[in-house]
Amino acid sequence: MSGEEVLRRQLERERRARRAAEALLEDKSRELYEANRQLEDKKAQLEQSVDERTAELVESEARIRAIVDSAADAIITIDSSGVIDSVNPAATRIFGYHGHEVVGRNVSLLMPEPHRSRHDGYLERYLGGSGGSSSVVGVGRETMGLRKDGTVFPIYLSVSDVEIGDRHLFTGIIHDLSERYEAEQALERAREREAAIGGRIQQALLFGRAPTELVGLEVAAMTIPSQSIDGDFIDFFPNDDMSLDLLVGDVMGKGILAALVGAGTKAHFLRALHRLTTGTRLPRPDAVVNLVDKALTAQLLELETFVTVLYARVSAATGKATIVDCGHTGALFWRGAEGRSDLVTGHNLPMGVIDGEVFRQIELEVAVGDILVFFSDGITEARGGGNQPQFGLEGLQACVAEHHEVPASDLVERVCEAVVRHTGSEQHRDDLTCIVIRVIGRSRAEPIVARRLEVTSDRGELTRVRAFIGQLTEAIEAAPAWSQELATAVHEAVANIIRHGYRGRSGQPVVIEGEVFSNEIAVTIRHRGVGLKRSIVPNPALDGSEEGGFGLYLIHSMVDRVAYFEDAEGFDCTLLIKRVEP
């Protein structure tokens, strides 16, 4: 091999090696480029996501800021020493400060006493881990705030605490309750006003007074109004001195409408009673109810309400009780002779339910010792808390059985007491209404002497009348002046019958019955003429300006009791009672 050949081969080897090295370099360089390019991509991606995240954060903060700034509630942040860190615009508006006036100051600035001086203590206790139970943090409560102008106002405060790094912050959200309080107070005032109006309507218009001056009947009523106006109503129409009509009712619903419907119903009854009364002749109770129904039911249907009513007439003179029960509770009838009571009810619907209901009356014979109890369902349906049973008819019956011997005014109190005891409360869901009528008779004793005189309606008979009274008083050896007074009163009463009862017609019957008791003399004068003016006697002027009208005044001033009534035979009667002074 030539040298030249050797050289040529060596060169060839070197050339191949260089080409291999160049190829390697090119590969490596390509790899490097690739890695570099990937790195660039990664970096770009990273930058983009940082940008995006930053934008999100900015937006989120702006959103929170917007929420905080536009919130209706005050949002106040304080640090662990109570110093205000930030306030939102609502806080400055509600408390009346500018932001710079409060930031950096103690939050107790915004509280009235006693919280103002205690707030630092609250914080210390909370951060010290004690007093957590009374803490407002995480709970929220109603308390009071203090405005810059010094006014104290109700707020709802909720506080949450946040720990950021080593900082402990509290955020309070405060809702101004002033308007709600004012609205609530206005509503409360309106309710009180309505209750007061209703109460006045009830007292003035719905609860008639029980007559206390009847002969032979004790009448007592008691009403305990409920918190709301319940529409119970009662009324009494004394017919004469031994009998009365009475009305007890309940309007469906509550409130002023119920009170007004109750008052209206009463007025309808009074009007019907007057319209149907001819002279002194009373209409049948069922006629009164039917007339009222005719006028009232259309109105009730229109108002979409109805009224339960019990209308009754009780007379000690005739020994009769008549009851019309229009969907009401009925009446409890205690029969003294039997020592037991029953509920007397009718089958009629309440008024205002249907047109054309025909109301029917129930008639009872009543005797001395009997008791009638009229009531509203508030009595029988009264119940205590929980699943307590109702007071019930049984409760009422038991109460009447136990106390049937006490006066009506006491019995009615016993009933109401028993109901209150049963419910265990002084406040009731329904009005409690109870009326008690006891038939007591005129006198419990038998007369020592009883005499009777029949005369005619002639003035000439008056001498005989006075002589009759004279004989009667001799029986108890009465003082002459006492006898004269009784004789004058009886004379005046008979003269009234001749003049007004018989309108001067002579020869008509007048029957005088005298009963002498150990403590009084009772004289009953019966006649067939026009019923005399009942019970109400206006006082005549005694100054000399009038010359007549002294008769009734004289009678009243000379005896202790004057009563007018109609007896079972339809005689008009005048009863005079004069007590013997011990």
Add this chain to the structure above:
Amino acid sequence: MSFDVNLDREANLLLLTFTIAELDMVAVPELKEALADRLLPGMDVVVDLGRVEFIDSSGAGALLWLRRRAIEVGSDVVLCRLSSQVQQVLDSLRFSRLFKVASSVDGGRRLLRGQRGA
């Protein structure tokens, strides 16, 4: 008639003496008629009720009418000799405040004279 009326010109008074035991509504029209033109201005009236045992409200009304007539003509009325029942009724009606009362007719005259003198 339920009463006698005597005129005492010297003393310028009417003496009205009831002759009945009961003074009631029967007396009123009679009294009005009898006294209508006899009671002259300034003439006082002495009413003797000595025989009246019983008076009723219309009788009391009659006395009241008499008093009013007397006041109209400037006269005075005195009631004399009241029975216990008459006294009772007048007290009860409080008429005792409206009338002068004497226990005798002479006492009634003296009451009027004393008053005139004064």
